[in-house]
Amino acid sequence: MRAKRTRAQQTDERRLAIVAAALDAFVESGFEATKISDVAARAGVAKGTVYLHFADKEALFEAIVRDALSPVVQGIGAISTDGVASVRSLFEAFALPLMLDIVESRRGDVLRLLISEGRRFPRLAEFYHAEILTPAKAHIQRLLCKAVENGELRNPGLAEYPLLVAAPMLMSVIWAGLFQRLDPIDFEALFRTHLDTLFMPGA
Amino acid sequence: MRAKRTRAQQTDERRLAIVAAALDAFVESGFEATKISDVAARAGVAKGTVYLHFADKEALFEAIVRDALSPVVQGIGAISTDGVASVRSLFEAFALPLMLDIVESRRGDVLRLLISEGRRFPRLAEFYHAEILTPAKAHIQRLLCKAVENGELRNPGLAEYPLLVAAPMLMSVIWAGLFQRLDPIDFEALFRTHLDTLFMPGA
DNA sequence: TCTATTTGACTGACCAGTCAGTCATGTTCT
DNA sequence: AGAACATGACTGACTGGTCAGTCAAATAGA
Numbered sequence: 001m002r003a004k005r006t007r008a009q010q011t012d013e014r015r016l017a018i019v020a021a022a023l024d025a026f027v028e029s030g031f032e033a034t035k036i037s038d039v040a041a042r043a044g045v046a047k048g049t050v051y052l053h054f055a056d057k058e059a060l061f062e063a064i065v066r067d068a069l070s071p072v073v074q075g076i077g078a079i080s081t082d083g084v085a086s087v088r089s090l091f092e093a094f095a096l097p098l099m100l101d102i103v104e105s106r107r108g109d110v111l112r113l114l115i116s117e118g119r120r121f122p123r124l125a126e127f128y129h130a131e132i133l134t135p136a137k138a139h140i141q142r143l144l145c146k147a148v149e150n151g152e153l154r155n156p157g158l159a160e161y162p163l164l165v166a167a168p169m170l171m172s173v174i175w176a177g178l179f180q181r182l183d184p185i186d187f188e189a190l191f192r193t194h195l196d197t198l199f200m201p202g203a
Numbered sequence: 204m205r206a207k208r209t210r211a212q213q214t215d216e217r218r219l220a221i222v223a224a225a226l227d228a229f230v231e232s233g234f235e236a237t238k239i240s241d242v243a244a245r246a247g248v249a250k251g252t253v254y255l256h257f258a259d260k261e262a263l264f265e266a267i268v269r270d271a272l273s274p275v276v277q278g279i280g281a282i283s284t285d286g287v288a289s290v291r292s293l294f295e296a297f298a299l300p301l302m303l304d305i306v307e308s309r310r311g312d313v314l315r316l317l318i319s320e321g322r323r324f325p326r327l328a329e330f331y332h333a334e335i336l337t338p339a340k341a342h343i344q345r346l347l348c349k350a351v352e353n354g355e356l357r358n359p360g361l362a363e364y365p366l367l368v369a370a371p372m373l374m375s376v377i378w379a380g381l382f383q384r385l386d387p388i389d390f391e392a393l394f395r396t397h398l399d400t401l402f403m404p405g406a
Numbered sequence: 407t408c409t410a411t412t413t414g415a416c417t418g419a420c421c422a423g424t425c426a427g428t429c430a431t432g433t434t435c436t
Numbered sequence: 437a438g439a440a441c442a443t444g445a446c447t448g449a450c451t452g453g454t455c456a457g458t459c460a461a462a463t464a465g466a
Contacts, residue, residue, distance in 0.1 A: 010411095011411085014412095029323075030233075030235065030319075030323070031235075032233065032235030032236050033235050033323075035454090035455065035456090036455080036456065036457085037455075037456090045412085045413090046412065046413045046414055047413085047414070047456090047457085048412070048413055048414070048457090048458080048459085049411090049412060049413075051456095051457065051458080052411080052412075056456080056457075057456070057457090112322075115318060115319070115377055115381070116233075116318070116319035116320075117319075118380070118381045119315075119380060119381065120232075120233070120236070125381050125382065125385070126385060129381075129382050129385050129386060133382070133386075134386075154357050154358075154400065155357075155396070155399045155400040155404075157396050157399055157400075158396060158399075158400055160396065161392075161393050161396045161397075163371075163374060163378070163388070163393065164371055164393065164396060164397055164400065166374070167370040167371045167373070167374040168366075168367055168370045170370070170373065170374050170377065171366060171369070171370040171373050171374070174318055174373065175366070177321075177322060178318070178321045178322065178328050178332075179328065179332050179336070182328070182329060182332050183332060183336075183337075185366070189364075190364050190366065190367065193358070193360050193361060193363065193364045193367060194364075194367055196358045196360055196361075197357065197358040197360075197361055197367065197400060197401065198400065201358075209431090209432095210430085210431060210432075210444090210445080213431095213445090214445070217445090217446090238420090238421065238422090239421080239422065239423080240421075240422090248446085248447090249446065249447045249448060250422090250423085250447085250448070251423090251424080251425085251446070251447055251448070252445080252446055252447075254422090254423065254424080255445070255446075259422080259423075260422070260423090
């Protein structure tokens, strides 16, 4: 039994199929090496159809990266610091699963894609910086300041460099993409050791 | 006054010119987008000449990355731990300048290139892993063990994860490539804060 | 029927890699 | 020494193939 669909719905579905196919293809091959005909084939659509939805290859690329990243933008402010015993427990409860998800999921692929192609797409780098990095930095910084208040941080100066807290995640994403098959790493243990380094012992 | 050159010398010079030009071109545009004709033009040489020295575009790419990375291999074992007061001072004396050099020099460009193209060139990823990462990891680990003996490390468990020590460098390289122009970072201060986090205070 | 949507063959530009020919350099002979 | 010859490094026009983007024709919905 086949559900009836309006034309508008079909069009939307096609667009989503194209976006999903394009994400796979770009992640797999990078921008230059990805063929629009291949994206179309994966989406079960003719090449021309891709051009009904996106002006050109660059527009398609930027659209899928923005789409994939937008949910992250939403989630960044979600963690509340109110009435929480320790900042470390917050990190363990939220940052650790988030990191493991990013490293192992499609989001990690997108991050790698951005790192690889960012220089050729400065607008994308700007978008990422403005919409994700800056809020994320501010959020981490807020948490770190709270941790300093609580006397949880071994090095209070860390509050000025939230990027140092995030660096192991970036490294893990890159490692997962390039070396995990040669030399597997236990990312969870790595991240826990990182927390042990940041926070006072015996909390 | 023009020095006389033998044929062999001229050939060598041309080869070097091609390698240098190719490095610039690949760093600037990535593997796919780089045109051999452009490499040739930059080297002041005809396109065919490039193919007298390198079998194809991939061979040229691998050659320049290996060439650029080999000096790093040499230098890794050079730091001695004998009769040094503190491991931290060793890091400050050697690792900090090394890191600043990598972040700001051509070596950083090559590292970014490797991160971007590594998935498409597994042999290169393997080479980098075997010749650089593994020895570097072992070396850092040796230093960390010594630091544990000295009671210098705030978190002795860190000795199991030398990558955590290197993560800020990787992050800096990526930041330098993508965001430094939007949002400059003082890499030296960042790295010093990193050291403050790793080592006991008041050393 | 008539219109909006989709299709895929087609075009034009582009580029990796080739190869027949050139010529500077090095070698041998007188 | 100097002329005649041999070498092979270098050149760049050319080939074969690829692919982004177009558009006239086919198709499916209203």
